[in-house]
Amino acid sequence: MGIYLSRLLRKSSTEVCKAPPGDRAKQDLSELFTPLAHEEEREINNILCSSDQSKQIIVMHGPSSIEITKEIIRCLRPGCWLNDEVINLYLELLKERAERDSKKFLKCHFFNTFFYNKLACGEAGYDYQSVRRWTARLGYGLLECEKIFVPIHRGVHWCLAIINMKDKTFQYLDSLGCVDHGVLRILARYIMDELNDKSNIQVDTSSWLEISDYIPLQQNRWDCGMFMLKFIDFHSRGVGLYFNQENMEYFRKRTAKEILRLRVD
Structure with a gap:
């Protein structure tokens, strides 16, 4: 894994970071890069830079029961x-x-x-039954969604798969520039099983395309998770991926602020 990452990082560091296609001026991206207020910056720095690594809960999200402690939130430090x-x-x-x-x-x-690892488990490397109930109480069906985001964890590296239900495409976003077609094949099989099970609809995903658009690349060994979150954030807005490695420190602090406020804008 270490050799794999080193080679990819050398590759990405030599590539010129080009802007994605389209006219950036047509998209108002100001709210995506709103500077933190001085008091927000001070609060976040105090939390992230504190030597206190206790398990004291500082944020509790009721609907999901996710608890964030001082120790857990420190992962947002550079x-x-x-x-x-x-x-x-x-x-x-x-x-x-x-x-x-x-x-x-x-x-x-x-x-x-946890979804993808559960789906891709078992002797055959695919187990729909293990995740069949995951969408049972959503209040909507995946057929109604424009995009479905699936985090992928590869040892020490985070990637993202997107099932685009509107355009009938699959996409794999890796901030180190790789594509895992095996993941997309598993998700193609999943969406067929899911639509058949929940909506009684037979879908042949063999005609769906695997697309590869511009993505910004990380220039270090640790920002993959942050890149993945911003891939999701920007895609869920329907805007281009207008960010790069230089924005990661700001995104880490902004994410800390949004978690402490329990609100993403």
Whole structure:
């Protein structure tokens, strides 16, 4: 795994970070990079830089029962890998954001970090029955969604798979520039089983395309989780991925603020 990461990092560091296609001026992205207020910056720095690594709960998200302690939130410090709790709480907050303003954000479904590993388990490397109940009480069907986000964890590396129900495409976003077609094949099989089970609809995903658009690449060994969260954030807004490695420190602090406030804007 270490050699794999080193080679990919050398590759990404030599590539020129080009802007994604389209006219950026046509998209108002100011709210995506709103500077933190001085008091917010001070509060976040105190929490992230504190030597207190206790298990004291500082945030409790009632609907998901996710608890964030002082120790857990420290993963948002520069140079740290993100953990499941922070990622999953952020995904819950993205879901709540879309529910608050359905006209502004796309209709999406956000699977948590445990979904794919559960789906891809078993002797055959695929077990629909183990995740069949995951969508039973959503209040909506995946058929109604424009995009479905699936976090993928590869040892020490976070990636993202997207099932685009509107365009009938699959996408694999890896901030190290790789594509795992095996993951997409598993998800293609999953969406067929899911629509058949929940909606009694027969779908042949063999005609769905695997697309590969521009994605910004990380230039270090630890920001993959942060890149993944921003892939989801920007895609759920329906805007291009107009960010790069230089924005990661700001995104880490902004994510800490949003978790402490239990609200993503």
